[in-house]
Amino acid sequence: MSNLLVISADLLLRTQISDLLRNNGYEVTAFADLPDALQSGATPDAVLLHPILPGTSAEDSLKIVRERWPASRLLILFGAGCVPSLIERCDDFVEISLPRELFLQRIEKSLLLADFLGREAGAPESPRTQLQTRNQFMSGIRWEIARKKRYQVESVVVRIAIDFFGKLRDSLGSRAAERSQRDLAYLVLKSTRPSDRVASFEDDGVAVLLTETSLDGSRGFVANMRSISASLSGTSWTISFGLAPVPDSADSTADSWVRLASDALRSAQRSGRGQARVARIDSGTIRFLELYPR
Secondary structure: OOEEEEEOOOHHHHHHHHHHHHOOOOEEEEEOOHHHHHHOOOOOOEEEEOOOEOOEOHHHHHHHHHHHOOOOEEEEEEOOOOOHHHHHHOOEEEEOOOOHHHHHHHHHHHHHHHHHHOOOOOOOOOHHHHOEOHHHHHHHHHHHHHHHHHHOOOOEEEEEEEOOHHHHHHHHOHHHHHHHHHHHHHHHHHHOOOOOEEEEOOOOOEEEEEOOOOHHHHHHHHHHHHHHHHHHOOOOOOEEEEEEEOOOOOOOOHHHHHHHHHHHHHHHHHOOOOOEEEEEEEOOEEEEEEOOOO
């Protein structure tokens, strides 16, 4: 994404943002009001809108921009006069009070995320249609347990969740929080193989079954996910991981295997942000170990 449209009635803000983006390789068209922008014939990859415009309410400004450029990513330039509910109606937001370097980084991460996810006009609002149901996922778990018993095939269940999701929802609103969950699901879907299984666990993140994968092999998946989320998700959220290799016990069940991964995830999140823990059973005792020991 390199073609940007900036709309702001604030001359200083509009000039500073436009110059900053142009100096960093973006093509920028800037307007002081909506009528001029609408008549310009611009076809931007993204619209950066400061919704405090003369003669139009902030809500109407968002609606007009969304209807005029439905395929463009809409970013709110958030500052004085903006209300939190506006965040829930756009694709992303950038605080105009940020230092220039952080402001640019925030915009770049948002645009890179959109490119990575491959969103297009008319794309589904949620990736849930590409996710398995819990029943389908658990069926796959039972199959992998049977394969382990018969052929000693290794597999790993990974639970992934946004850290402090409740606080994120309280601060940004339910719709913005749901958008973060959706972004997480897309990132996971883009990072897994066709043979893997991915399911949404309601408000409790995502579950992944990495088939024919050892614990050492799963480290590559986690490392890739951590790298992508750190570079593309912006500053508003981090993710943690809980891993459980397929159990050796003859009486293992699908529920107990997923529960191990979920418990490992909770152990990781209690340790801080962006953590990864693996559940190991030694002599009947469950331990949660760091995936990357220091």
